[in-house]
Amino acid sequence: MIEIRDVSVRFAADAAPALDGVSLTFRPGELVALVGANGSGKSTLASLLCALRLSASGLVVVEGIDPARDAASRREVRRLVGLVRQHPADQLVSSVVFDEVAFGPRNLGLSRDEIRRRVTRAIATVGLPDALHADLSTLSGGQQQLLAIAGVLAMEPSYLVLDEASSMLDASARPAYRALLDHIAHEGGAGVIQVTHDPLEVLASDRVIVLDAGRVAFDGLPRELLVECAALWDASLVQSSSVEALRAILRLGYEPEAIAAPLDPSKAVMWLLDAYRAGAVPVSDVQAVADMLVPARLQSDVLAGLPLELSDVAFSYGAGVRALAGITFGAQAGEVVLVAGASGSGKSTLACVASGLYTPDAGTARVCGHAPKTGDVGVAFQRPEDQLFCETVRDELAFAPRNLGCSEGEVRARCVHAAKLVGIEDDLLDRYPFELSGGQARRVAIASILALDASAYILDEPTAGLDAAGRARLHGLARACAQAGSAVIVISHDLDEWMSEVDRVVLMAQGSVVWEGEPCVLARDADAFVRAGLRPPLSCELLQMLSAATEGVDAR
Amino acid sequence: MNPVSPLGAYVGGTPAARVDARVKIVLLLASTVSLFATRASWLCALWALVLAAAIHCSGMSIRTHARALRPIAFILAFTLLANALALDGHGDIALSGPVGIDTAGALRGALAVFRIVVLLGLALAVSSSTTPPELADACVALLRPLGRFGVPVADIGLLLSLALRFIPLVSEELARVRLAQRSRGVDFESGGIVRRVRAWASVLTPLVVSLFRRADRLGESMAARCYAEGASDVAAGDALGARDRVVLAGGLALCVFVPLVAYALG
Numbered sequence: 001m002i003e004i005r006d007v008s009v010r011f012a013a014d015a016a017p018a019l020d021g022v023s024l025t026f027r028p029g030e031l032v033a034l035v036g037a038n039g040s041g042k043s044t045l046a047s048l049l050c051a052l053r054l055s056a057s058g059l060v061v062v063e064g065i066d067p068a069r070d071a072a073s074r075r076e077v078r079r080l081v082g083l084v085r086q087h088p089a090d091q092l093v094s095s096v097v098f099d100e101v102a103f104g105p106r107n108l109g110l111s112r113d114e115i116r117r118r119v120t121r122a123i124a125t126v127g128l129p130d131a132l133h134a135d136l137s138t139l140s141g142g143q144q145q146l147l148a149i150a151g152v153l154a155m156e157p158s159y160l161v162l163d164e165a166s167s168m169l170d171a172s173a174r175p176a177y178r179a180l181l182d183h184i185a186h187e188g189g190a191g192v193i194q195v196t197h198d199p200l201e202v203l204a205s206d207r208v209i210v211l212d213a214g215r216v217a218f219d220g221l222p223r224e225l226l227v228e229c230a231a232l233w234d235a236s237l238v239q240s241s242s243v244e245a246l247r248a249i250l251r252l253g254y255e256p257e258a259i260a261a262p263l264d265p266s267k268a269v270m271w272l273l274d275a276y277r278a279g280a281v282p283v284s285d286v287q288a289v290a291d292m293l294v295p296a297r298l299q300s301d302v303l304a305g306l307p308l309e310l311s312d313v314a315f316s317y318g319a320g321v322r323a324l325a326g327i328t329f330g331a332q333a334g335e336v337v338l339v340a341g342a343s344g345s346g347k348s349t350l351a352c353v354a355s356g357l358y359t360p361d362a363g364t365a366r367v368c369g370h371a372p373k374t375g376d377v378g379v380a381f382q383r384p385e386d387q388l389f390c391e392t393v394r395d396e397l398a399f400a401p402r403n404l405g406c407s408e409g410e411v412r413a414r415c416v417h418a419a420k421l422v423g424i425e426d427d428l429l430d431r432y433p434f435e436l437s438g439g440q441a442r443r444v445a446i447a448s449i450l451a452l453d454a455s456a457y458i459l460d461e462p463t464a465g466l467d468a469a470g471r472a473r474l475h476g477l478a479r480a481c482a483q484a485g486s487a488v489i490v491i492s493h494d495l496d497e498w499m500s501e502v503d504r505v506v507l508m509a510q511g512s513v514v515w516e517g518e519p520c521v522l523a524r525d526a527d528a529f530v531r532a533g534l535r536p537p538l539s540c541e542l543l544q545m546l547s548a549a550t551e552g553v554d555a556r
Numbered sequence: 557m558n559p560v561s562p563l564g565a566y567v568g569g570t571p572a573a574r575v576d577a578r579v580k581i582v583l584l585l586a587s588t589v590s591l592f593a594t595r596a597s598w599l600c601a602l603w604a605l606v607l608a609a610a611i612h613c614s615g616m617s618i619r620t621h622a623r624a625l626r627p628i629a630f631i632l633a634f635t636l637l638a639n640a641l642a643l644d645g646h647g648d649i650a651l652s653g654p655v656g657i658d659t660a661g662a663l664r665g666a667l668a669v670f671r672i673v674v675l676l677g678l679a680l681a682v683s684s685s686t687t688p689p690e691l692a693d694a695c696v697a698l699l700r701p702l703g704r705f706g707v708p709v710a711d712i713g714l715l716l717s718l719a720l721r722f723i724p725l726v727s728e729e730l731a732r733v734r735l736a737q738r739s740r741g742v743d744f745e746s747g748g749i750v751r752r753v754r755a756w757a758s759v760l761t762p763l764v765v766s767l768f769r770r771a772d773r774l775g776e777s778m779a780a781r782c783y784a785e786g787a788s789d790v791a792a793g794d795a796l797g798a799r800d801r802v803v804l805a806g807g808l809a810l811c812v813f814v815p816l817v818a819y820a821l822g
Contacts, residue, residue, distance in 0.1 A: 050780050075782055083780040090770060091777035093714065095721045096689045104781040135687070137724060155781065355739055379739045386729075387736040389761035399758075403741030434765060449740065 002026040002049060002081070002159060002191070007058030009044050009214075018044040019055075020214035026193060028158055031185040031262075033202040033222070034195045035236045036211035038439055038467045042195045045211065046163045049193065051077035063158060079108065081159040082152030086167055086465065088144035091151075097123070097139075098132040100147055104155040115154075122154035123147075125188075126180060140343065142173040146180075153184070159191040160184060166198060167465045170343060171494045172535050178204045182262075197467050199237045200538070203246070203263040210236050223250065223263055238468045240496060242538045245269070245292045252285055269542050273549045286550055293543040295500040295519035305368075306330045307455040307487045308354055308377065312363035314511075315353055323349035325511035326363065331456060331487035336478050338498045338519075339491045341508035342533050347491045348381075350508070351458040354489075355379045368455055375404045378454040382461045384445035388433040393424065396433050396448045404452070418450040421480050423473065439470035446477065456487040463497065475501045496537035499523065507532035570615035572685035576800040577694035580682045583807040587678055590811035596667050599818040606810070607674045610681040624680050625673065632669045639665025692716035714783075718774075726767065733759045 002025065009019040019041045026032060026049070036042050047053040048060055051067035051074045060067060067077040082104075085091050094100040101119040110118070123130065126146040128139075136144060145165060152160060166177050178201060185192040185206075194201060202208050202222050210218035210225065210232060218225055218232055225233050226243070227250050237243075242265045249268040252275070256263060272289060275281040308331040315324040323346045331337050341347050352358040353365050356372030357379070367376040378400075381387075390396040397415040406414065419429065422443045428436075433444060446462065459478065463471040478501065482488045492498050499505065499519040507515040507528060515528040522528055523543055529536040536544075567573065572580070591603060611621060625632070640662035641647075647656020683691070696713035703709045737758045738744065744755050796804065 047776075052776055052780055075784070078780055078782050083777065085773065085777060087773075089725055090773040092721065093774070093778060094689070094717050099689065099717065103778075103783070107782040107784070135689075136721070151781065352735065357735055357738055374738065374741050374743075377739075379736070381732065381736045381739075384736065386766055387733050387740075387758075387762050389758055389765075400740040403743070452740070 001028075001063065003059070003061045004045075004048070005059040005061075007048065007055040007060060009041075009048070009053070009055055017214050019048070021058075022211075022214070022216055023058075024209065024216065024219065026159065026191050028191045029185060029189045030207060031181060031192045031205045032194070033205035033208045034193055034211065035197065035202060035208060036217075037236065037469055038437060040211040041214040042211055043163055044214075046083065046161045046193070046195055049159070049161050050081040050083040052083065079155055080157055081161060082155055082157035084145075084148050084152055084160070084162045084165045086164045088141060088148055091148050092136060092144060095136050097128075097134045097136065097147065100136065101151045101154045104151055108155060118154040118156065119150075122150040125153055125183070126150045127176065142169050145169060146177075149180070157190060159193065162192070162194040162196075164195050164197070164465070166194075166196065166201065171496065171537065172342070174198070174200070175535075197236075197238050197471075199233075199240045199243045200265075202237060203243070203265070205262065221259070223256070226263070227251070234468075236468060238471055238497065240539070241293050241295075241500065242496070242542055245289050245539075245542060248289050248292060252281060265538060265542060266545070269545050273545065276549065283550060286546060290543060290546040290550070293539045293546070294523050297518060297520050298503050305333050307333050307368050308489070309366045310350075310354060310360075310363065311366075313353055313360045313365055314362040315349055315358060315360050317349075323511055324353065324360070327508075327512050328363075329354075329506065329513060331489050333455065333485055333487050334482050335503040336482045336488045336490060336501065338495070338502040338505045339489055339508060340493060340495050340498075340505060340532070340534070343493070345508040345532070346511040347508055348460055349511075351379050351381075351460055351489075351491060354456070354458060375400070375452050376454055376456075378449040378452040378457045380446050380449045380457070380459045380462060382464065384449065385433075385436075385438070385441035388441060388445055388448070390433060392430050393433055393436075393444050394429045396444060397429075397451050399448060400452045414451045414453050417453070418447040421450055421484065422447040422477050439466055439473070442466060442470065443473070443477075446474075450481065454486065456489065457481055458489045458491065460491040461493075462490065463492075463494075471497070478502075494537075495522075495534070496539055499537070499539075507534070509533050566687055567615045567684050570613060570685055572610070572614035572681060574799075575685070575803050576796055577686045577690040578697055579796065579800050579804045579807075580686060581691075581694050581698060582804065583811070584678055584682050586808055586811040588675060590815055591671050591674060593815035595815070595818045595822045596663065597818045597821055599814055599821065600667070600670065602814055603670075603674050607677045607681075610678055614681040614685040616681065616684050620684075621677055621680060624676060628672070628676070632672060635672075636662070636665040636669055639668070688720040689717065692720055722767075726763070729766065730759065730763055733762055 004022060004024045007019055007022045008017050010017045022045065034042050034045065044053065048055055054068050062077045062080055065073050065076055067074045092100055093103050098119055101122055102115050105115045105118050119132065123132070126149050128143060128146055128150065139147065145168065149165070162181070166174060169177055181192050181194060182204060184190050194205070196202065205222055207220065208218065208222045208225050209216060218229055226247055230247065246263060246265040246268050249272050252272065254268050254271045256267070272281060272286060276283065276286050310327055310329045312326045312328055313324055314326050316322045327346070327350065329350070339347050339350065349358070353360050354372065355377035356365065356374065365372055388396055390399060394415065397418055398411050401411045401414045424443060424447055428440065433441065436444060446459070450457065462478070463474050466474065478488050478490055490498055490502065499522065502519060504516065505519050505522050506513055509532045514531040515522070523540050524547065526536060526540070526544055529540070587606070594600060594603065611618065640657055642656045642658040642661065643654055645654040645656065646658065648659045649657040651657065692713065695716060696709055699707065699709045699712065734744070742755050742758050744752070
């Protein structure tokens with residue numbers, strides 16, 4: 001058992017406490033979700049649990065051991081409680097699979113045979129291919145994250161702490177990740193504590209803890225939080241239409257088989273259909289749930305003119321690696337377009353060609369009728385905060401317009417406009433960019449691109465790694481840019497998140513467009529996902545189940 | 557996909573790639589000493605043969621080798637000229653006035669150039685037939701006896717492994733940030749020195765900052781996995797196979813034999 005009693009942590013004497021009188025217990029075999037906005041103290045708590053940090057006041061005891069006692073106790077607690085973090089790059093130490101997983105066991109001083117046994121077992125548990133001598137560069141980002149989990153499992157910990165370990169995973173890799181955590185907790189018997197913003201991960205947990213400004217705001221069953229503390233759920237977790245539907249079905253009287261059983265929206269929909277067939281639920285209720293799953297049709301004012309136009313564009317990286325295969329694509333002023341597709345489908349290359357950073361091998365890219373030059377299209381690449389480098393936020397915003405040779409008056413006007421679009425307050429303008437929080441830095445970085453005052457913007461995975469509030473802000477930001485008269489293209493693998501925020505969806509596969517149209521049409525078109533090589537988002541799967549059962553009724 | 561090597565592209569599946577990395581490193585060191593111990597004689601031609609054999613076994617093309625020589629071509633040419641030219645009139649072949657060619661010097665210069673070319677070729681043959689992790693492991697295995705004298709061999713090994721892991725990450729990150737700054741209007745290709753330095757600062761500053769942050773987080777992750785400096789032990793490597801032993805013995809014999817015979821002949 002891990003016992004935390006009245007723990008407080010303060011990083012600076014004059015700062016608000018990161019943790020403020022927190023008392024919690026964690027048991028083996030239990031899958032716990034730890035949620036809360038950025039800055040609510042989740043990561044601080046995670047680092048206390050695995051003895052990377054010691055509490056200034058209060059008590060942390062892991063299986064009877066107090067890490068504050070001495071170095072040996074600390075080491076034992078670190079062995080008992082494994083930690084997996086957000087980025088593979090922050091935790092992988094080797095470039096070979098075997099050595100990576102063997103790092104922890106070697107530190108424990110185990111025998112060679114035991115190390116080999118544990119490495120093989122950990123790799124099998126996470127479901128990676130049995131290629132022990134493979135180079136890490138041959139693994140995808142998702143596989144590298146699984147490898148990081150294997151590296152911790154090989155130390156055979158009693159507890160596993162995952163600090164937003166899934167936030168960089170593709171939507172398609174998440175179901176397997178959830179199943180893995182379920183297996184580690186319920187079959188492996190380890191206590192699993194996952195810090196997350198993903199509502200489906202919370203539903204799959206046995207227990208959920210909400211932190212708010214360093215205090216425990218909720219500690220109980222996921223369904224209690226979902227139904228009885230709906231406002232707290234909505235404020236703490238990323239919005240999801242599948243979860244809305246689940247909540248509605250619970251209110252219609254759905255009871256999972258056991259009070260503590262994990263909640264599964266698919267099972268809830270099956271219950272609804274059974275109840276409907278048995279005559280216990282009227283068709284209007286089924287229809288109402290189905291409507292929740294269809295993205296609303298947005299009434300955007302699409303302006304005349306096509307600021308961004310690609311026709312028959314082909315592009316290859318060196319010999320043989322064809323990224324774009326004759327793609328034709330356009331974006332109108334005033335609309336937000338989602339470009340989705342599996343990894344390697346050419347989405348990011350599309351951004352580089354459309355903005356003139358790459359010259360196409362064949363075909364033409366045009367922005368407002370001419371070949372794109374620097375500044376015509378603003379591109380926010382993934383994790384744009386990595387490109388901040390100035391002394392102040394103000395200089396950061398002014399950097400791009402100054403490069404384009406704008407007058408100081410013009411530079412100032414553009415900075416004010418960009419800051420207003422993303423909601424940067426005046427007091428932030430003189431701050432040092434490297435001191436900002438994750439969400440703030442992301443917004444500053446995007447504002448520094450909006451200062452280009454371009455006719456089209458491309459945002460590549462703009463919400464990756466952000467909390468619920470940060471995401472909602474960026475959804476609003478994309479819309480605001482479109483309303484200001486630009487074409488906005490969002491590149492993302494997370495259809496569930498963006499489908500209700502965009503006017504149009506473009507699905508890509510193998511460097512070409514395989515489907516395009518309105519989100520509400522896509523939601524009912526299972527074939528489109530097959531062609532794009534994508535697993536349909538959960539909301540679309542649920543919608544299909546419901547439509548299949550009620551189609552006959554509609555016809556009558 | 558081949559693993560990225562900082563030393564050149566890795567070519568797998570060749571006879572040289574199947575030889576244990578420890579053997580290759582020992583032979584490279586031995587041949588370095590032997591090459592410089594070989595006096596100028598026709599036996600030097602044997603080294604050219606060794607190089608040709610190494611290139612052949614590592615499956616590399618002559619062109620790749622020639623390309624690797626390009627950066628040092630200037631130094632090689634300078635070495636040759638500095639040795640061959642006599643400016644004080646003592647040259648054997650007078651060119652004009654006091655300037656002439658000293659044949660003994662030319663021979664000395666040619667031998668020096670020859671040695672460097674052979675050495676570079678052999679090193680390239682090793683690096684192209686060995687993956688970076690194999691090289692790192694082999695270095696650590698060879699250094700292992702020094703552990704007894706307090707050398708932190710395990711930490712050196714980890715350092716090598718981390719360096720190998722970070723090189724591709726850093727180059728990827730560099731390309732990413734550079735692309736991002738280009739889209740913000742940074743021009744890397746034109747302008748004077750000051751302008752270019754400023755352009756690169758916009759890439760290197762965030763790169764270095766993120767590297768330091770990453771190093772911090774990586775250090776924490778390592779501590780969480782019970783890493784303690786100097787505490788871990790280096791596992792002994794596997795024993796050498798029969799083929800590796802034959803290659804090692806043959807190679808070492810050659811390294812002893814060539815300089816001795818050259819000495820006897822001279």
